[in-house]
Amino acid sequence: MRRFDGTQLISRIAGNAAIVSNLGPSSDELWHSGLRDRNFYTYGNMGLCSSIALGMAMATDEQVISLDGDGSMLMNLGTIASIGREKPKNLTVVVWDNEKWGQTGGQTSHTGMGTDLEQVAKSCGITRTKTVTDLEDLEAAVSEAMKTDGPNFIVAKIEESGYMPVAPVEPEFTLYRFRNTFVEPRQPGS
Numbered sequence: 275m276r277r278f279d280g281t282q283l284i285s286r287i288a289g290n291a292a293i294v295s296n297l298g299p300s301s302d303e304l305w306h307s308g309l310r311d312r313n314f315y316t317y318g319n320m321g322l323c324s325s326i327a328l329g330m331a332m333a334t335d336e337q338v339i340s341l342d343g344d345g346s347m348l349m350n351l352g353t354i355a356s357i358g359r360e361k362p363k364n365l366t367v368v369v370w371d372n373e374k375w376g377q378t379g380g381q382t383s384h385t386g387m388g389t390d391l392e393q394v395a396k397s398c399g400i401t402r403t404k405t406v407t408d409l410e411d412l413e414a415a416v417s418e419a420m421k422t423d424g425p426n427f428i429v430a431k432i433e434e435s436g437y438m439p440v441a442p443v444e445p446e447f448t449l450y451r452f453r454n455t456f457v458e459p460r461q462p463g464s
């Protein structure tokens with residue numbers, strides 16, 4: 275399964291959920307999947323995508339989806355332990371697992387050498403876990419996650435999507451636009 279196909283699928287079935295995306299290709303491909311005000315693209319902050327999503331999930335009752343990467347998740351495995359400790363019902367983590375640090379040259383990551391992130395999640399007390407390798411199973415897993423109390427942890431084994439232009443994301447604008455989806459519109463004159 276190509277990450278871009280998986281990303282488009284999740285954008286389509288996410289409803290009103292906030293989607294937080296990992297740096298690099300995961301954010302570029304989310305941007306190219308179509309603009310949603312509840313997309314929160316992260317750039318530069320390797321390892322923090324699911325930590326940010328965890329914080330969001332704890333701050334709202336609405337659904338939050340993290341689109342993380344294997345290499346980034348490996349750099350901050352403590353995030354999985356924190357999710358297992360806090361167990362937010364409204365958080366779904368999808369790890370795009372291409373078994374490499376794709377953006378920086380495609381070096382094989384630990385998941386290509388035997389590390390199983392689903393088992394790590396289980397060992398941290400996350401019970402709703404799955405590893406999927408095709409779009410049908412990804413759709414079933416994410417749809418189910420949107421309807422069932424989490425936290426959900428889905429490892430999606432993927433291939434690179436091919437050339438994808440870097441998205442023209444401006445962090446300040448992302449934050450402004452995203453935040454506004456969580457606040458009541460101001461009444462005229464107030």
Ligand SMILES: Cc1ncc(C[n+]2csc(CCOP(=O)(O)OP(=O)(O)O)c2C)c(N)n1
Nearest residue numbers: 299318320343344345346374375376377378
């Ligand atoms: C703290 C830190 N270390 C290193 C980098 C350089 N870097 C950017 S993306 C990346 C690889 C990310 O791998 P993964 O999360 O698996 O995503 P992929 O590129 O495979 O989609 C690295 C090492 C960085 N941005 N920040």
Ligand SMILES: [Mg+2]
Nearest residue numbers: 344345374376
């Ligand atoms: Mg990777």
